[in-house]
Amino acid sequence: MNRVLHLLADDPISEPGDDKLNRRIFAGQVIEVIRRLPAKESSTVLALIGPWGSGKSSLLGLVTKSLELYQSEEWKVVAFNPWELSSLDGLMLGFFEAISSAIPDEFKTKTVGETLQGYAGRLLTLGGAFKVPGAMLANAMGFADPGKLAEGLGKLLDSKVSTQALKKRLEAALAEMPQRLLVVIDDLDRLMPDELLMVFKLIRLLGRLSGVHYLLAYDEQTVLAVLKESQLARGSSDRALAYLEKIVQVRLDLPTVHRTQVLELIQSCVGELLSLPRKPVSEQERARLMVLLESDLLVRLNEPRSIKRFFAQVAAYLPLVVHRVDLPDFVALSYVRTFHPMLYRELHRRKRELLTPERPTESTGKQLDWTRISMEAGVPESEATTLVGLIGSIFPTGSVSSSHRNFLHGAAERRAANADYFDRYFYFGVPPGDVSEDELEAVVSRLRQAGAEADMARLELWLREKFDLVLPKLKALEAGLDGFQRAYLLIALAHKYREAHASGENLFKHYDFLELSMQVLTGVSEEAAEFVSQALADSTEIHFLFLLMRRLQAERREEALTGTGGQKLLLACAHRVPEILAAQTGQTLPKVPWCIGLASAWASVVGHEPVHHWMVSQMESGKTSWRVEDLVGCCVVGVEPLSEGLFGERYRVNLGPVLHQIDLFALVPRAWLLEKLKGRIEAATESAELRKGAIVPFESLINDGLWALHRMLLATEGAD
Structure with missing residues (x-):
């Protein structure tokens, strides 16, 4: 609390030890000038x-x-x-009182009192100015007997003594003062x-x-x-x-005030400011905050009072928003609110224009002119361009930012330019309909092996109804979760994947969802693995787990699963994979290329032999639509068709072979594959090199795959 009060204080200093601007030298020169003033002459x-x-x-x-x-x-x-x-009367009497208070008591004689008051009264009544009663003057000047003094003053004012004579008489009396x-x-x-x-x-x-x-x-x-x-x-x-x-x-x-001194004052205030939250601000936010404060955008932070006034505003609201918004963005908007409040309100009103990259137009048909908008909100012309630059840095993807540097670049999760967080900067907290980080953390912290049903239901409801709001917050919390909390979270994410899959949405294209899911899978405790395997009953949810394994493979991160509960979980669920794959064998592999990735992940968990046996049996049964040629073609390009149909459709060639990511011989035995395709491999041509970026029939992709396979075989053990 003491820190808060100190930060909000704006009292002038009086002790040299409090002088942060090194004004002592100049103060000494002022004193020297005063000492050299004439002693009594003027x-x-x-x-x-x-x-x-x-x-x-x-x-x-x-x-x-x-x-x-x-x-x-x-x-x-x-x-x-x-x-x-x-x-004005009070001002005049206060002035008399100040002059009189400087006269030592031993000099406040009846003569001095009458002379001082007479001179003052004469001057103020000349020209029809103020007429002040003598008793009031005596009281104001602190003399002992105002009544008698007022009587003497009246006689003095009515006498023939000139104003100049009164002045000389008073100066003679004051000259006796030491x-x-x-x-x-x-x-x-x-x-x-x-x-x-x-x-x-x-x-x-x-x-x-x-x-x-x-x-x-x-x-x-x-x-x-x-x-x-x-x-x-x-x-x-x-x-x-x-x-x-x-x-x-x-x-x-x-x-x-030198720029160096300004920055020292700012750094001192920042140090106090960042000591207020119970939970420390991240180093990334702290660094970005200093970049903002040391930039040339906050032009009014150039004097001690403006700096303290500004940080007092930030400190007053910080407990409401810390860890709920992006601190550098909040400080930047606080600058606008403190020094340009009308423009701050205008920013809130123009949310759509600030968050969309299009160049919206006014009702007149002209494009928005943010410099004009700023000046109409009371911003001086000399500051308008700089202030527009500041706003452009707060909202780097909006219509205001096209020609301005992004001083505040950083994580986008809690930034003002994020539509899900914009209102927090004006509501000064979590508005209705939003989910607070504190509330989410409390729910997740209660996820344990038993008694978590209500919190689990609440978490799944948030993921269903407020997915984009909750996901970044869960990602930020993940590192602090224990093994069972991760287990519950993994179940909730699997349920969300199943629901999205049923509606045709591919959540694996959502980076945050994919990254959070992989992190949670690798962090599940061994004790929780069986619990998760029992909770995930739907085949889509099992598919979700093995797709995560496949993605870890593709990113060379599968070692993160070794010896973990995640590996144990995959082993416990591996017996479900053949069921999932068998349900897709009625379609050709080009239609369901994800089955190849699932089979590859399955092989990584259980080993090659069970996968070899199942794949060969499917392709030789004559009862499925899977062909070994299609397997080779999909492993090279793995693309989606550009139009409906099968081999009459066309595909875009991508010469980044999936062979580099999937071990083809983990799916089918090497000898069996060569026996099936020996003649076609020998006939394969290098046509793929000539078609980079072209659109070709899928049969040509099979040829590309066979040719790539041929090259791979030559590189390993020569012609077979």
Whole structure:
């Protein structure tokens, strides 16, 4: 909790040890300038000038702290913040109170009090300005007996004593003080026009006493804009600047924050931010986050306050979204929300355009202009192009991204550009209808050998109804599952495969499904293997297991099954494979080429001899449509037909032989194959080399297979 509060704090510093921008050197120079001001002869106005949020208040804190510690005999420092006062009368009295508070008690005599109040009252009543009751002035200035002081003040104001004489009398009284006064006035850039003019008038008329100096702090651009709106400037920037130059004698421009310092501040905030979640953020997300923050896209993160304000926004929402969205995308969208809230709302409204690669058009028929959209949402023209680049990086496949670098490239599962996750970035959590990672993890964690029926049913329902939402989350959870949890998950995936197969969908074309299924199969514990074999009763589910084995073979990963529960499971289910293959022997092998892969996986599990016996018996029985020539042709190209029919149909040649992936002699005995095809092998030609990429009848593919087989035989043991 302390870390959260520290990250959200925006208080100026006052201790040198808290100075992360190395402003101590500049603060020392400001103090030196102040020390060199005339001792008693005049009054000087200095102005510390810097952009909003650049650290002016912190620098004032360093300066005043040093003066109070090391220059207290020479300087008396008093702070006056006009922004804290709610009216012009209150502002004026607050100013009097600040001046008076700097006068030591031993100098607050009746004469000094009457003279100070008389001078102030005379100036403020000249020209029909404010008329302040004497008792109110006395109270504001903290004198002991306001009633008597007010009576004396009335006489003084009604006397023939001139304003100049009052000033000289007051300066003579103040000259006896051992210290000079420094009035520090912060937050001038937050005032309304009439308030700002009142402060300047007080400084110019009342406060310009010898030995009383002023240190102002403001954002010059803002102050000039406020002055421009006043009756004094009447809309003229030149008049506003001229007026300000008459008030300020010494301008002290705050040093700019160097890019290196900006990055150090950002890294410090990121360190605090990433310490908040109980579960650490992945290294990949952390690295991509730093790429974003160190890029040139977040142009407003250039001053201490804007950086802290931004990370305060991120920290406030982080517990709601961490591990539920992609952190770099969330930080990028938080930047838009913090500094350009109208554009953030516009992004939510334009979900379709952001997620589709087409170039949608406006109602006028013109293509979307994201720069114009940004500017209409209040983005300054100077930032529009950069901001569009940022949005294009968040949504790299959408209509906005065509000409922008993808700074945030990474895993797509939880990114804002994923339609299944887009709403989370605006809902600040898991919206209704979605499945949260926490909920899914809780269900999977309860999958054990007994008592898991309800959770299993819930998992299968999610896979059935929210397949694309749940699958990436399951893939992320897989590494932390135990053997029995993997067993239950494998059963659920097999059931999903069976349902998809029945509807004509091939889930083996879905990379995440295939990869997750293979990982789960290789991780099933030996104790759970029998449990899974009993749960998978449908032939399609057994087919699913052996297709996974076949895919592991094709990717040279079958060793991952050695000695595992997955291998034990396949052995337990191997007796079901002949039943599955026999159901397909009424069709020719070119129609069911997947049977070859299934037979190959079967051979890997049980050995060659049972497969040899079954395949030979089928092809020699005369009761099936399987031919040895078709087996050779399918092993070379393994393609699907381009049109309905059998040998009259045409196939596209692919010279990446399946012979490189399937051991043909694991399916049928070598001697038997050569005996059956000896004459055709000798007659095979090299026509395949001449037809790469062509479309040819399947009989020609058989010739290609025979020729490839011929070459393979020559390479192993010569002509047979």
